[in-house]
Amino acid sequence: MTGKIEHHLDAATLMAFSAGCLGEPLSAVAAAHLEMCAHCRAELVDIDLIGGVLLEGMPASGVLNAQAALPAMPGDVVPMSGRNGGPGGKDKARYSDGPQSFAARIGVDLAHVPWRRLGPGVWHYRVKLSPGVKGDLRLLKIAAGKRMPEHGHGGSELTLVLDGAYRDERGEYRCGDIQDVDEADEHQPVADPQLGCVCIIASEQRVRYKGIVNRLLQPLIGI
Template sequence: MTTQHHLDDATLLRYASGDLDSAFTMVVAAHLAMCDKCRKAARDAEEIGGHMMDHVAQAPVSDDAFERMMARLDSGADEQIEVDLPKKSAPDSDVPLPLRALIGDHMDDVRWRLVAPGVRKYEIQQGKKGESSLYMLNISPGMAVPEHGHGGAEMTLILSGAYRDKLGVFGPGDVADLDEDIEHQPIVEPGEACICLVATEAPTRFKDLIVRLMQPFVRI
């Protein structure tokens, strides 16, 4: 499997510095488990960050800084998924290692919910209320997703199958690291359903009126 579409450099730096929320952290970690190139880039980013920290002058802290930090930890504030730089998935599983704790060892373990003809969804509960959404989609072969844009950052990792849009063909391991300026219409390749992991900051902006009216029920 050769990955063609990779994470943006800014995303890798944010991941290495712990600046992503739990939904985007999970998508990045799952991609790193499938992509040698980005896994190496993430390690390099962490090493650069560590080197910079070693050479930054220490900043003064208040006398009660430790107590305030412990109180913040006890309250669960800024909860994130703890993910080490992952290795590749074991050969007996078709799920990237960081994702297994959330969905199981095999795609067949996922309990899909039909949300539209040819589209099934699995919502992944994680983090605190108000964070970005994390979910999986299972889209039937040959199906075209309605043309849409994004209300914020969106990251889609292909786990199996493939789709194509104006940005190219996205297959297993590929990630679409998009912002609010991108509009596209993914079309699933024939022969196999496309299963993907998605993190979004805000609901998708569909252009078709009927689709927009259905959106509160589909929750995509």
Template sequence: MSIHHHLDDASLMRYASGDLDPAFCVIVASHLAMCEGCRKAVRLAEAVGGDCLDRTEEASLSADSFARLSQMIDAEAGRQTPAPAAAKASAADIRSDVPLPLQSLIGNSLDDVNWQWVVPGVQRHRIELAGTGSSLFMLKIGPGRKMPEHGHGGTEMTLVLSGSYRDAIGRFGPGDIADLDEHVEHQPAVDSDDPCICLVATEEPTRFKGFVSRLMQPLVGI
């Protein structure tokens, strides 16, 4: 797999330090499963962070620190989405067209995703995730289709799982990730013979530019 578009350095550092929202953690972990270069970058960031901790002066803790930490861990564990039994790693997982970190949420095959039509040529699958203030969903866009020109209210990450699209930034194929902020406006157009299937995480709803697109946004829900 030839990957040309990678995670921003800031996103890599936030992921390595555990500072990313759960929705974005899913998409970053899925990209890492497909990209050896970004996996190496995360390992380096983790090593740098560990070295910084080793050099930090020790601080005194209150007597109930461990008890409060245990309560926080228990509370966080209760908010996690349980992984279905079908997502256990196996030889079939290795051959799956779904990255391993995503399999616990959608299963092992893109063919089994429960798609819903939003507009002609575009289908969506929402992924419900506990403990996140962001949105996580999948899009399946037909060959030759264009998304309306749009910007973003905050950070948006789009990971291509199958097919490809092209915009002003370049061409994005399987494994490529678009790590965008609120300053970027673009109009992705599918240029593959098969539908382009993407995993998308957004902080805020998409800002469509066209009048008709803005009117339809409540129905589309992107």
């Protein structure tokens, strides 16, 4: 970890995470950011408390257990009831983990990712999701100074920087920063001119690339 985290999860995403309403890919990336970010962990504690108050008085079967909803990691073979030590047994120690441990938990060694080339200066590795799960979770490596195609989104997308940095219309994203976008947002990221960028991207749906050439390329490059 280097520097201070400047970009955080939206309140709406934290609420969905707390309630267990985020899909598997988004939940995995939100959990990884929470591991690195004390600011968002504090926000989540508040949201969990508010949720607990709102749900008080509901029949036991209707109470969402936010603890059990915490990170549903792809590749995590621990059954839902056993995650985080079971309901009420959240293991705070996992929050001290960094990008390497997160990558290990999704079954990847960041130093030895079996990258597949998408195009000049861009590589990806698609993380396997649980059977039947919708969405997409992939590591992306972008060469120093590489400009990605301008694109919009068909749904929510979370991008967490694991190494290096990138910049877009909203600012600079460094290790630990997360970009939380929805379908109204369009952007054109550029990797750091010296460091390049390795990030993990979770999306509910496929991204929408602007321009006929990019749309034609999309089925070929698979993003």
